[in-house]
Amino acid sequence: MKRTTLYVFLCSITLNLSAQEKQINTVTELSKLSSIKDLPSYWENTEVKQFSSYDTTGNNDDGFSGKYSFIRKNADSSLVIFEAKGNGVINRIWTPTPNNDMLDFYFGGETKPSFSIRFSDLFSGKSFPFISPLTGNELGGYFSYIPITFKNGCKIVSRGKKMEFYQIQYRSYPKNYQVKNFNPNLNEQEKEALKALSQDWNNITKPLGKLIHTEAILTPTKSVTIANVNQGGRITGIKLHHADSFRGLNKDVLIKMSWDDERPALFMPVADFFGYAFGKESMQSLLIGSADNINYCYFPMPFQQKAKIELIQLESTNGAVSTPVKIEAEVYVEDRKYNSLKEGRFYAFWNPEKNTIPGQPHLFLQGKGKGHYVGTILQAQGLNPGMTLFFEGDDVTTIDGEMRMHGTGSEDYFNGGWYALLDRWDRKMSLPLHGSLDYSLPFARTGGYRLFISDKMPFEKEIKHTMEHGPENNNKPGDYTSVAFYYAEKPINEGSILPTHTLTKVYIPDTLMVYPQLMQYTIGGAVKIDGNVLHSTNGGQVKIDLSELPKGSYKLYADVEKSTDGAEITVWQRQKLVSEPFSYYAEKRESSPNSYICDINLDDFKNAITLHFKADDKKSIVNIHRLILIRQKN
Numbered sequence: 001m002k003r004t005t006l007y008v009f010l011c012s013i014t015l016n017l018s019a020q021e022k023q024i025n026t027v028t029e030l031s032k033l034s035s036i037k038d039l040p041s042y043w044e045n046t047e048v049k050q051f052s053s054y055d056t057t058g059n060n061d062d063g064f065s066g067k068y069s070f071i072r073k074n075a076d077s078s079l080v081i082f083e084a085k086g087n088g089v090i091n092r093i094w095t096p097t098p099n100n101d102m103l104d105f106y107f108g109g110e111t112k113p114s115f116s117i118r119f120s121d122l123f124s125g126k127s128f129p130f131i132s133p134l135t136g137n138e139l140g141g142y143f144s145y146i147p148i149t150f151k152n153g154c155k156i157v158s159r160g161k162k163m164e165f166y167q168i169q170y171r172s173y174p175k176n177y178q179v180k181n182f183n184p185n186l187n188e189q190e191k192e193a194l195k196a197l198s199q200d201w202n203n204i205t206k207p208l209g210k211l212i213h214t215e216a217i218l219t220p221t222k223s224v225t226i227a228n229v230n231q232g233g234r235i236t237g238i239k240l241h242h243a244d245s246f247r248g249l250n251k252d253v254l255i256k257m258s259w260d261d262e263r264p265a266l267f268m269p270v271a272d273f274f275g276y277a278f279g280k281e282s283m284q285s286l287l288i289g290s291a292d293n294i295n296y297c298y299f300p301m302p303f304q305q306k307a308k309i310e311l312i313q314l315e316s317t318n319g320a321v322s323t324p325v326k327i328e329a330e331v332y333v334e335d336r337k338y339n340s341l342k343e344g345r346f347y348a349f350w351n352p353e354k355n356t357i358p359g360q361p362h363l364f365l366q367g368k369g370k371g372h373y374v375g376t377i378l379q380a381q382g383l384n385p386g387m388t389l390f391f392e393g394d395d396v397t398t399i400d401g402e403m404r405m406h407g408t409g410s411e412d413y414f415n416g417g418w419y420a421l422l423d424r425w426d427r428k429m430s431l432p433l434h435g436s437l438d439y440s441l442p443f444a445r446t447g448g449y450r451l452f453i454s455d456k457m458p459f460e461k462e463i464k465h466t467m468e469h470g471p472e473n474n475n476k477p478g479d480y481t482s483v484a485f486y487y488a489e490k491p492i493n494e495g496s497i498l499p500t501h502t503l504t505k506v507y508i509p510d511t512l513m514v515y516p517q518l519m520q521y522t523i524g525g526a527v528k529i530d531g532n533v534l535h536s537t538n539g540g541q542v543k544i545d546l547s548e549l550p551k552g553s554y555k556l557y558a559d560v561e562k563s564t565d566g567a568e569i570t571v572w573q574r575q576k577l578v579s580e581p582f583s584y585y586a587e588k589r590e591s592s593p594n595s596y597i598c599d600i601n602l603d604d605f606k607n608a609i610t611l612h613f614k615a616d617d618k619k620s621i622v623n624i625h626r627l628i629l630i631r632q633k634n
Helices: 002-021 026-034 188-203
Strands: 047-052 079-084 087-095 102-107 115-118 135-138 141-144 148-150 154-158 167-173 210-218 224-229 233-241 253-259 266-269 288-291 294-297 301-303 307-313 325-334 345-353 362-368 371-382 395-399 402-406 434-440 445-451 457-459 462-467 478-488 511-514 521-524 528-530 533-535 541-545 552-562 568-573 590-602 608-613 621-631
Touching (some): 079 167, 210 224, 224 233, 224 325, 233 307, 253 301, 253 345, 362 478, 371 462, 457 462, 462 478
Parallel strands (some): 047 402
Antiparallel strands (some): 079 154, 087 141, 210 325, 233 294, 253 266, 253 307, 345 478, 362 462, 434 445, 528 533, 533 621, 552 621
C-alpha cells in the first residue's frame, strides 16, 4: 500500500514538472536570455523562422521600394508584415528604417488588436517594456529582443502604407504547450524577470567551478596545455591574459579544444576565436571577446570524460625567429556532467575563404546531425580597392531541408544598417548580442558578430547557414574568415580546416582609398565643407587625417571634379610643402579621375596631409570624390 502511494506521488511530481516545462510566457522566455548555463540544452519540437523584406526575385530591392516588405495588403491599404499559425514567440525584431506608423498585434485570430505600438517605439526605450538592454539602436540598426509570446497564431499589421526594411524572427511551439499571450502591461513577476536580466548578464563575468591556472612560455617547439581534465564535467569560463600578445598580421598562435578523444572541437587562431579584427582586439560581447587586456569566453562546454585545451604557435617562415609568447590562462571547470540525451557539446567551425567565388555563398556552417547554432563571427576583406559592396549579401539558413530564414544584407544580419555612413555602420562597436568588428573604406574591409541565445537555431537532421556572395553587385572578390559556434552530439562540419601561414595571415592592400563621407578633418581659417566640396576664399587649410593607414611611401591620386570656380591648392605635411600647385579650375565642369597629386610619406610623426587654398574669392572650390594612395615597395 505504501509503495502504491509513493508511486502515485512520484508520478504526480513528474507530471507537474512536465507541465512546467511546457509553460511559455514572458518569464520563461526572458529566462532563456539569462540562463547561459542552459545554452547547451536541446529545445525539442521547436523551429526558428523569419519574415523579412528580402527581394524574392534574387535582386537587391530588400526594402528600398517596399515592394517585398509585406505579406499582403488589406482593403484599407494597411500592410500585413507578419503572420504565423499555432503557438510561438517573436524573439527578434530588426529594422534600419523605423517609422512612426502604428503596429497592431493580433493574437489567436482576434478581430481587434491585442495591443498596439508605434513601430519606432519598439526601439526608442520610451515605451515599457521595450527598454534597454534588449532594445535600442546602434550601427544604423534598430533591434528588439523583448519576447512576444502568442497562442493560436499571431498577425502584425502596419497601419502605414509603406514598410521598408525589416526582419521578424520567431520560434514555434507545439499545440499542447500552455502559452500565455504577451501583454505589455507586465505583472510584478514579469517586471522582476526583466530587471534581473541585466544583473544575470553581469554575473556571467564570474564563472563558477574549480580554477585551473597556467603560466608558461609558448614557442613553436613547445605547446602549452591550459586545461587537461580526465573526469566528466563542463568548462564554464576561459580567460587568456595579455590579449595584446596575440595581435599582429600573422595570427600564428592557435587554440585547439578536444572533448572525449574526438577529433578537435575547434582549431583556429586565438585572434579569430576571440573576435579580433584583422589582427587587433575588437569584440566585447556577452559571451566572448576581449576586455581589459584579457581574452574571455563564457560559452558552457560540457564533456563526458575528457577535455583538453592547447595553445600552439606556428613556426615562422622565411627563416625568421619566432617570438616566444608569455601565456597566463585561467580555465574554470564544474563537475556537472554532460547529459548526451538533453544537451550538445560545444564546437566551432573556422572557415578562412581566400578569394571568394562570385555567385557562391560563403559558408558559415554545413553538416548533418542534431544540434543548435549559437553564434557567428565574420571578418570580410575586399580584394578590390574601393567601396565595400561585397557586404550587400543576404544570409540564408536552411534547416532540415527547409529554408527557414532569409536576410536583407550582411550588416542587417548583425543588427546594423547603412555601411559607410557617418555614425551608422562606420566603425567597430560592441553590444551584448551583436556588433561591428571594424569598418574601413581605405582598406575595403569590415566584419561583425552575432550571438543566438533565445533565438538559437535548432536542427534535427542538418543545417546550412551561408552569406550570399553574388550574383548581384556584391560579387566583388573578397577574403572572408568566419567562425560558427554551435552545440551538437558530434562535430557536424565535414572535416576541419588546418591553420597554415597562408590561411592565417591578414591581408593588407597596396591600394587604399579615402572617401569624403568618413574623412576626419581639421580646419584652419574660414573653410566650409559640404559633403565632398571644400570652399575657402581666404587661403584656408584643411588637414585630412590618414593615421588609419599603414606607414610607408605612397603616390597620392584623387578623383576630382574641375569647374570654373575651382581653386588652386598645394599639399603639405606638417610645415613641409610636398606638392606642386594643383588646380581644380576648368573652363567647363569636368571629371578628372585618378589625377596625380604628389608623393607622400606616412610615419609615426607624419600621419596626415594638409590642403592649402590659394586665396581667391572667385576660384575657391575643391571637389574631391576620393583620395587614392598607392603604396610604393621599398
